[in-house]
Amino acid sequence: MNGGENMHELSLMESVVKQLRASAAENDIKKITRVLLVVGKMTMAVPDALQFAFEVLQKEDELLKGAVLEIREEPVRCECKDCGHLYEAPNYEFLCPSCSGPNVKIVGGRELYIDFYEGD
Amino acid sequence: MVKVRLATPVLQENNEVARENRECFRKHGIFVLNLMSSPGSGKTSALERTIGHLAGRLRMGVIEGDIYTTKDAERIETHGVPVVQINTAGSCHLDARMIRPALEDFDLDALDLLIVENVGNLVCPAEFDLGEDARAAVLSVTEGNDKPMKYPLVFRQSEAVLINKVDLLPYTDCDISQLEKDLKLINPELQLFQVSARLDEGFGPWIEWLQKKVQEKKAELGTTVMKITAADAAPGQGGAVPEESAAPGE
Numbered sequence: 001m002n003g004g005e006n007m008h009e010l011s012l013m014e015s016v017v018k019q020l021r022a023s024a025a026e027n028d029i030k031k032i033t034r035v036l037l038v039v040g041k042m043t044m045a046v047p048d049a050l051q052f053a054f055e056v057l058q059k060e061d062e063l064l065k066g067a068v069l070e071i072r073e074e075p076v077r078c079e080c081k082d083c084g085h086l087y088e089a090p091n092y093e094f095l096c097p098s099c100s101g102p103n104v105k106i107v108g109g110r111e112l113y114i115d116f117y118e119g120d
Numbered sequence: 121m122v123k124v125r126l127a128t129p130v131l132q133e134n135n136e137v138a139r140e141n142r143e144c145f146r147k148h149g150i151f152v153l154n155l156m157s158s159p160g161s162g163k164t165s166a167l168e169r170t171i172g173h174l175a176g177r178l179r180m181g182v183i184e185g186d187i188y189t190t191k192d193a194e195r196i197e198t199h200g201v202p203v204v205q206i207n208t209a210g211s212c213h214l215d216a217r218m219i220r221p222a223l224e225d226f227d228l229d230a231l232d233l234l235i236v237e238n239v240g241n242l243v244c245p246a247e248f249d250l251g252e253d254a255r256a257a258v259l260s261v262t263e264g265n266d267k268p269m270k271y272p273l274v275f276r277q278s279e280a281v282l283i284n285k286v287d288l289l290p291y292t293d294c295d296i297s298q299l300e301k302d303l304k305l306i307n308p309e310l311q312l313f314q315v316s317a318r319l320d321e322g323f324g325p326w327i328e329w330l331q332k333k334v335q336e337k338k339a340e341l342g343t344t345v346m347k348i349t350a351a352d353a354a355p356g357q358g359g360a361v362p363e364e365s366a367a368p369g370e
Contacts, residue, residue: 112129
């Protein structure tokens with residue numbers, strides 16, 4: 001892919017930083033040390049690019065300087081609405097492998113949220 | 121040390137604005153389509169053909185997303201439909217917040233269908249809800265068979281895919297039946313339309329599908345598509361649309 005992908009993660013990471021900033025102000029936290037971000041495999045956010053964007057954004061930032069970003073990836077998980085079969089779909093198999101039905105709902109892999117952060 | 125649990129979606133802010141946009145579209149009875157594709161798939165050409173076929177049938181508006189230029193908007197303008205350009209100034213996708221000010225430039229009560237042509241990119245636009253009613257993707261046969269599996273999200277979230285440039289099939293290695301199979305695997309509900317924007321072929325079923333979607337929304341809201349008078353019809357279009365046979369291969 002081209003540079004567009006980085007721009008995309010940068011704008012996502014700007015939202016992350018905005019949420020962190022707002023929450024830190026609310027909780028009277030002056031320094032964030034660790035952030036856990038949950039990223040589903042079926043989001044279009046690439047962990048390496050997120051990590052890079054975070055490094056760019058934290059550089060000149062008193063609140064975030066030195067903070068460690070951890071990313072937990074969540075697999076693509078599906079549930080068949082016809083037979084109830086639950087399965088992981090790393091290659092996007094959205095036809096149920098058990099009953100071959102098309103009535104499959106994505107129940108995991110679309111996550112993109114800050115689980116928690118730590119700070120002082 | 122303090123640990124703070126957040127668990128709010130990163131895209132929450134965008135999703136909230138998207139919800140407001142959606143409410144605005146409902147109020148004015150407009151069906152909104154978010155059109156996505158990679159650069160060079162023929163998205164603008166397909167849109168131009170769509171405008172031509174819908175002239176005299178639906179009152180249409182277009183939002184053109186582009187990183188820097190106004191080239192696409194200029195093309196759309198020649199078809200006589202209201203068009204608003206959004207330059208994302210470097211950003212590779214449109215988001216809900218960019219849509220809102222653009223809406224002020226339309227007479228919203230005079231529209232049945234608003235098509236938002238997203239920035240050419242199969243990756244990021246898929247993540248950003250704009251408040252649309254449906255998404256459609258354009259995928260050209262020259263891009264190769266592997267695109268659906270490489271960028272599944274955009275196809276999973278679309279209701280329809282225009283498979284463009286089918287006139288070039290003999291000159292490519294694209295296995296169109298495999299391509300369609302992969303698309304259906306990602307999204308069994310997908311409506312597939314084989315078209316050639318260059319030759320203006322195969323658009324009949326797509327136009328029918330679009331009209332059906334607009335009518336369904338109007339019915340849900342208890343309104344109807346207003347009869348278009350000759351004065352409203354796009355200049356140069358004449359409103360006449362040749363009836364078309366089914367898409368090739370379908």
